[in-house]
Amino acid sequence: MIRRIFLIVLDSLGIGNAEDAADFGDTGANTLRSISGSPFFHIPFLTKLGFPTIDGVHLQRSSHASLGAVGRLGELSKGKDTTIGHWEICGIVSHTALPTYPRGFPNDIIQPFCEMTGHGILCNRPYSGTEVIRDFGRQHLETHKLIVYTSADSVFQIAAHESCVSLDKLYEYCRMARRILVGTNSVGRVVARPFAGNPGHFYRTPHRHDFSLDPPRHTVLDLLKENSLDVIGIGKINDIFAGRGLTAYSYTSGNEEGMSRTSYYLEQNFHGLCFVNLVDFDMLYGHRNNTDGYAKALSEFDNWLARFCQKMRPDDLLMITADHGCDPGFLKSTDHSREQVPLCIYGEKIIPYNLGTRKGFCDIAATIADIFHLEHCLDGHSFWPLIAK
Known part of the structure; x- marks a missing residue:
């Protein structure tokens, strides 16, 4: 047995x-x-x-x-x-197959997300997770806009600097996105991607959290x-x-x-x-x-x-x-x-x-x-x- x-x-x-x-x-x-x-x-x-x-x-x-x-x-x-x-x-x-977004997320997703969070967004297209914070991290710190991106997978990813957006707040934004992403837009995962460091030296922290x-x-x-x-x-x-x-x-x-x-x-x-x-x-x-x-x-x-x-x-x-x-x-x-x-x-x-x-x-x-x-x-x-x- x-x-x-x-x-x-x-x-x-x-x-x-x-x-x-x-x-x-x-x-x-x-x-x-x-x-x-x-x-x-x-x-x-x-x-x-x-x-x-x-x-x-x-x-x-x-x-x-x-x-x-x-x-x-x-x-x-x-x-x-x-x-x-x-x-x-x-x-x-x-x-x-779960939905993917090779051209980024449409306005009927992004607009309610921005309204619910009170933030604008940056990027909104498929991107490498390490490269997206390198390319948009400085602008994120300057504007407090959230970095939203995807990949070949069915994911809605939100990157934010831990000094700019607290972990609790980032997770809350992910829950908001999860409520929006339903029906034909039911992505497999909404992923919190917190990062830290300074421009030129940004790095992802171990506080990632998935909302499946x-x-x-x-x-x-x-x-x-x-x-x-x-x-x-x-x-x-x-x-x-x-x-x-x-x-x-x-x-x-x-x-x-x-x-x-x-x-x-x-x-x-x-x-x-x-x-x-x-x-x-x-x-x-x-x-x-x-x-x-x-x-x-x-x-x-x-x-x-x-x-x-x-x-x-x-x-x-x-x-x-x-x-x-x-x-x-x-x-x-x-x-x-x-x-x-x-x-x-x-x-x-x-x-x-x-x-x-x-x-x-x-x-x-x-x-x-x-x-x-x-x-x-x-x-x-x-x-x-x-x-x-």
């Missing part, structure tokens, strides 16, 4: 090969392939688990039999962002909670699901704190799911085309993972996956990339097995429900019968 599941999302660790990559302008993107060429790429423990045996992954294999079960997951949803990816992992396939769209129906998180199981979110999980389906959550400042909080819960006596998002891969390295930084971060995760797995209990199960790609070597763009994602599973109660390629991140949700013997109407198909001892 499995008592605890640790589900870790390596945010943006795609492995290429998406059949519909061309529809998203991402032909050739492969996050793992790009970082594997870095001299800082070193994943001995993931290799032992069987990572190099995943379909389409071309890495040097271990000379020993794999310790875990592995697979490759394709995405069924119409999107390649955090919200859509996590929703699918938790059992919701989104057949309609409510999932359109029940997820596996709701299912677990309704059945009196613990559902613990670490990182931005609480934000992604708009606070739904969790019994406890912990925000983190990055991968290091995320791994530390996960280790903490490994020592606790809960019954249910610990759901972790490690965001640095995406936020600090993928979006900034930092291949070496990405490789170092994955190597650091691998080192931590080896210690984590040594302390797992006999009734624990570990699942490792991703939510989309963000290829730091794909110089056509700094945006997310449409890719398939890896799946690694480890624990004393499973048999090493190659699941091949499966259609749908949602198979993870169906499997979690199956492990806990819960009836459900989630999308996806359980692979538990294939790997359970």
Whole structure:
């Protein structure tokens, strides 16, 4: 019997090969392939688990039999962002893409936003998060206008200097935007992007906060909670699901704190799911085309993972996956990339097995429900019968 599941999302660790990559302008993107060429790429423990045996992954294999079960997951949803990816992992396939704004937000969004906040805006077009504060930060300080921008994802982002707009006020402005962005303008996330520093030396602070769209129906998180199981979110999980389906959550400042909080819960006596998002891969390295930084971060995760797995209990199960790609070597763009994602599973109660390629991140949700013997109407198909001892 499995008592605890640790589900870790390596945010943006795609492995290429998406059949519909061309529809998203991402032909050739492969996050793992790009970082594997870095001299800082070193994943001995993931290799032992069987990572190099995943379909389409071309890495040097271990000379020993794999310790875990592995697979490759394709995405069924119409999107390649955090919200859509996590929703699918938790059992919701989104057949309609969330709205994006490649030309900026129309006046019927911007005008009521300015009226509600009492501020004008700057930018209002797709922009890099670090470049937008470099290019508009000084004007923002001089005029107190809010920097509003978007990306290839379904996001409405508001950047403001912490000396000019308090965090509480910035979060309030985000809630106002969230109330405006409904119906056909229901973007996936409204994101607070506070920054600090002086002109020429602006930097984003760790006080980002996401105000997500409510999932359109029940997820596996709701299912677990309704059945009196613990559902613990670490990182931005609480934000992604708009606070739904969790019994406890912990925000983190990055991968290091995320791994530390996960280790903490490994020592606790809960019954249910610990759901972790490690965001640095995406936020600090993928979006900034930092291949070496990405490789170092994955190597650091691998080192931590080896210690984590040594302390797992006999009734624990570990699942490792991703939510989309963000290829730091794909110089056509700094945006997310449409890719398939890896799946690694480890624990004393499973048999090493190659699941091949499966259609749908949602198979993870169906499997979690199956492990806990819960009836459900989630999308996806359980692979538990294939790997359970």
